[in-house]
Amino acid sequence: MNLSKDDTAKFKKLGIDSFLELSLLIPHSYEDYRLHTQLLPQKAQLIDATVESVYKAPNSIQVTFFAHNLGHTIQGVLFRPKPYMLHQFKVGDRDYYYGIIDCKQGHCSMSMPKKVTKIGKITAKYKTALRNDVMLRLVEKYLTKENLLSEGLNAAIADAVLQLHFPNAETLDGMQLSETSLEALKYIELFSYMRLLAGKRRYFKAVTSLSRDYAPWSETLPFTLTDEQIKAIEDIKDDLKKDVAAKRMVVGDVGSGKTMVILAAAYMMLPERSILMAPTTILANQLFEEAQKFLPEAKIALVTNKTKKEDLSAYDFIIGTHALLYRELPNAALVMVDEQHRFGTLQRNMLEKLVSANEKRPHYLQFSATPIPRTQAMIESAHIDVSLITTTPFTKDIDSSVIHKSDFSTLLTHIKAEIAKKNQVLIVYPLVEQSEMLDYQSIDEARGYWEKNFENVYVTHGKDKAKEQVLMDFREKGDLLISTTVVEVGISLPRLTTVVIVGAERLGLSTLHQLRGRVSRTGLKGYCYLYTNQQKSQRLEEFVHTTSGFDIANLDLKFRKSGDLLKGLSQSGSQFRWIDFAEDEKVVKQVKRDLKI
Structure with a gap:
């Protein structure tokens, strides 16, 4: 793209870097001269x-x-x-x-x-950072079919978008975008974005490539892996064979059995070393316990802020929190990050570099329990391989319902009955301290009532430095846990059967789903109550009838509209104007085919 210095400045002012992006800045109206x-x-x-x-x-x-x-x-x-x-x-x-x-x-x-002096033509009007006459000259100079074809578009899509900038009488008809024009804009928007993502993907030589089969290990398990767990493990097996360092994201719903995929990856890597970073001490401990149980042949270390510093080079599998970043780590052939969104990009990159051997990089797997729409997974695959685990090893039996103030006495009866069965109850409040802005009690206001009327009540929140200890104590001895959304991810509470979410309409559907996923982890009958002051909420009503995290992600799109969501898709500030995640899977497939991704 050869631009003059002056035109480069104009492109910069418009916030664009290509002819494709220029073509997406379509006119907001036309003047018929x-x-x-x-x-x-x-x-x-x-x-x-x-x-x-x-x-x-x-x-x-x-x-x-x-x-x-x-x-x-x-x-x-x-x-x-x-x-x-x-x-x-x-x-x-x-x-x-x-x-x-x-x-x-x-x-x-x-x-x-x-x-007016320009007679006999239809002129496009733009709402951009440039004056309309300047924008018109830029469009006339650079938006040519030749330039769009050189960017990789096919002729039909180039013609459809050019017609929007250089209109004829038909373009003006009703001032509505035709189906053809809309499809062209969706295609160009995705094509431009995914090409950029693919360009950012960097390839490194792997520390090692192996092809150890996981079958001998899976046959020792006291349960059968699900088809989707096996598919994810097979994807990883193919990755580990390559001499290029893998980059894969495994996205699984709450309770879909990602831990077994992690352990299978570590098993396939043996005798080479694997390292796993988890966001909390509780989670690191749980993973360590599972690894000891299901990987008896591996020598496993646990690294947290509380563990003493030691030489880790004798271990096959090192599991830890971000404390790993401050230890002397031996080289590793595989790096895994659990709940990857809880760490910054900087921390994730730091771990990868810490254990790299010169120019060679370890295979890299990241795991997430926040399901994403299928379409987003397909888009993300331009810069990282994606495996989805949409099913769970056993169907959870959880009743979800929306409740109001008038239902409080019924709720109390239910809580007492569950505690009598030695089950545990979680109540999630929106805030720690009182706020005049919010029509709900805070933890500070509510805790007195629960502590007075119930025994073994534990309280924690995000700013509580002892929260991990409180959660561990509650797991062993508690009846009732009062908390903020700090329990959204991670800890396994086998006896937890009921969650009550106060001010549920204030939370995103994926957060509600994560909180609901805390209960019924071991097959017990579960209950999720969404407490709201709103008389009616279609969003919450639809949530209680939806159990799959991937369906929840699509439901979230329906209520949030994909434009809002996409703003944060790649953390690059890129915003989609035309693509709708809930509807446009066909366009994504076409773009992937054309870009050979």
């Missing part, structure tokens, strides 16, 4: 007119025109005129004027007429 012989009521229109009179009132200029093309007298009115406007209208002059004509009972008026 063709001369018509018929009146177009209440539409902007060009007249070939002689000025018959000019009258200047205190706040307006009134001009009488005779429109030769229409054979009609028209009264022009300019409100709050600027001084220069008066000079455009001289009695006896014949020129071309443009404005909206409105006729009532034979009298026609033109609002805010302006003198």
Whole structure:
């Protein structure tokens, strides 16, 4: 893309880097400077007119025109005129004027007429950081079919988008985007974005490549892996064979058995070393316990802030929190990050570099329990391979319902009954301290009631430095846990059967799903109550009838609209205007095929 220095500055001002992105800045309207012989009521229109009179009132200029093309007298009115406007209208002059004509009972008026010189064509109007005339010149100079084809578009899509910038009479019809135009815009938007993602993907030589089979290990398990767990493990097995360092994201719903995929990856890597970073001490401990149980042949280490520093080079599998970043780590052939969204990009990259051998990089797997729409997974695959685990090893039996103030006594009865069965209850409050902005109790306001009426009540929240210890104590000895959304991810609470979410309408559907996923982890009957002051909420009603995290992600799209979501898709500030995640899987497939991703 060869641009002059001046035009490069204009592209920068528009926030674009390619002809494709320029083509997406479509006009918001058009001005039709063709001369018509018929009146177009209440539409902007060009007249070939002689000025018959000019009258200047205190706040307006009134001009009488005779429109030769229409054979009609028209009264022009300019409100709050600027001084220069008066000079455009001289009695006896014949020129071309443009404005909206409105006729009532034979009298026609033109609002805010302006003198024009570009006659006979339809002109696009843009709302951009550039003046319209500057934008028009830029578009005329660079938006050519040749330039769009050189960017990789096919001819049909190039023609469809060019028609929006260089319109004909049909383009103006009804001012609605045609199906063809809309499809072209969706395609270009995705094509441009995914090509950029693919360009950012970097390939490194792997520390090692192996092809150890996981079958001997899976046969020792006391349960059968699900088809989707096996598919994810097979994907990883194929990755580990390559001499290019793998980059894969495994996205699984709450309770879908990602831990077994992690352990299978570590098993396949043996005798080479694997390292796993988890976001909390509780999670690291749980993973360590599972690894000891199901990987007896591996020598496993646990690294947290509490563990003593030691030489880790004798271990096959090192599991830890971000404390790993501050230890001397031996080289590893595989790096895994659990709940990857809980770590910053910097931390994830730091771990990868810490254990790299010179120019060679370890295979890299990241795991997430936040399901994403299928379409997003397909888009993300431009820069990282993606495996989805959409099923769970066993179906959870959880009743979900929306409740209000009038249901409180029924809720209390249920809580007492569950505690009597030695089950545990979680109540999630929106805030720790009282707030006048919120029509719900905070933890500080509510805890007194629960502590007075129940035994073994534990309280924690995000700012509580001892929260991990509180959760561990609650797991062993508690009946009731009062908390904020700090329990959203991670800890396994086998006896937890009920979650009550106060002010549920304030939380995203994926957060509600994560909280609901805390209960019924071991097959017990579960209950999720969404407490709200809203009389009716279609969003919450649909949530209680949806159990799959991937369906929840699509439901979230329906209520949030994909434009909002996409803003954060790649953390690059890129915003999709045309693509709809819930609807446009077909377009994504086409773009992937064309880009050979």
